[in-house]
Amino acid sequence: MLRIALILGLVEGLTEFIPVSSTGHLILFGHLLGFRGDRAAAFEIFIQLGAILAVVWESRRTLAGFAVDLGRRGTGRPFLVNLALGFLPSAVLGLAIHDLIEGTLFAPVYAAWGLFGGALGILAVEAWGPAAKVSEVERIGWRSALGVGLAQCLSLFPGVSRSAATILGGMAAGMDRPTATRFSFYLAIPTMFAASLYSLYRWRDLLSAADAPLFAVGFVTAFVGGLATVRFLLRYVAAHDFRPFAYYRIAIGLVVLYVLQGV
Numbered sequence: 001m002l003r004i005a006l007i008l009g010l011v012e013g014l015t016e017f018i019p020v021s022s023t024g025h026l027i028l029f030g031h032l033l034g035f036r037g038d039r040a041a042a043f044e045i046f047i048q049l050g051a052i053l054a055v056v057w058e059s060r061r062t063l064a065g066f067a068v069d070l071g072r073r074g075t076g077r078p079f080l081v082n083l084a085l086g087f088l089p090s091a092v093l094g095l096a097i098h099d100l101i102e103g104t105l106f107a108p109v110y111a112a113w114g115l116f117g118g119a120l121g122i123l124a125v126e127a128w129g130p131a132a133k134v135s136e137v138e139r140i141g142w143r144s145a146l147g148v149g150l151a152q153c154l155s156l157f158p159g160v161s162r163s164a165a166t167i168l169g170g171m172a173a174g175m176d177r178p179t180a181t182r183f184s185f186y187l188a189i190p191t192m193f194a195a196s197l198y199s200l201y202r203w204r205d206l207l208s209a210a211d212a213p214l215f216a217v218g219f220v221t222a223f224v225g226g227l228a229t230v231r232f233l234l235r236y237v238a239a240h241d242f243r244p245f246a247y248y249r250i251a252i253g254l255v256v257l258y259v260l261q262g263v
């Protein structure tokens with residue numbers, strides 16, 4: 001079981017922040033490894049906390065600067081408002097339809113179609129998206145932040161990818177790739193913490209002391225993988241577009257459908 005925890009922790013960390021859908025990959029790998037059911041779902045939610053801790057650690061100086069600069073004329077207050085506007089749409093919709101999505105759509109075939117849909121979204125925004133007008137997180141307007149929040153609602157469908165939805169939403173709102181990527185990272189902090197803690201509370205009866213080693217291995221490997229991925233992506237978007245991720249999504253979606261045929 002520790003080997004499974006190691007594999008899934010790395011899958012979570014390496015896929016959470018790039019636009020390829022960590023949920024889709026966890027569904028696929030969990031299916032292949034035979035790790036399914038409520039206990040597996042609780043584990044996958046818990047290790048998301050390790051991945052999001054990587055963003056907090058990597059962004060700690062920037063976040064501390066915003067926290068210090070919360071005065072009336074500072075940048076901290078608009079930043080918090082933008083985070084709230086980006087967070088609330090998916091939080092409200094998620095609470096309303098969480099059980100429906102979880103009960104009907106968390107299956108490999110739906111994740112595959114989500115991967116295809118996200119790929120088309122990447123290719124469309126890269127081909128026809130507006131010219132970038134915003135190159136700093138501090139200059140993001142409230143309308144753009146709300147637009148990213150509405151785009152994040154698409155990620156409630158498995159396979160779409162929270163990072164893909166928010167990054168593409170930011171680019172569609174006129175942000176350049178690095179700015180959209182950074183805002184996606186920051187928005188992940190309240191979104192993923194809230195979703196993970198809510199789900200863990202609902203499934204608290206499934207957790208036991210015997211699971212501590214399993215969860216610890218997944219948490220640590222998700223943190224390490226997430227930290228490496230965040231650093232890689234920030235360097236990548238400075239000089240490259242997201243089309244390779246779209247082609248990867250199509251390929252992995254085809255793999256999922258092929259594997260399902262043999263089941």
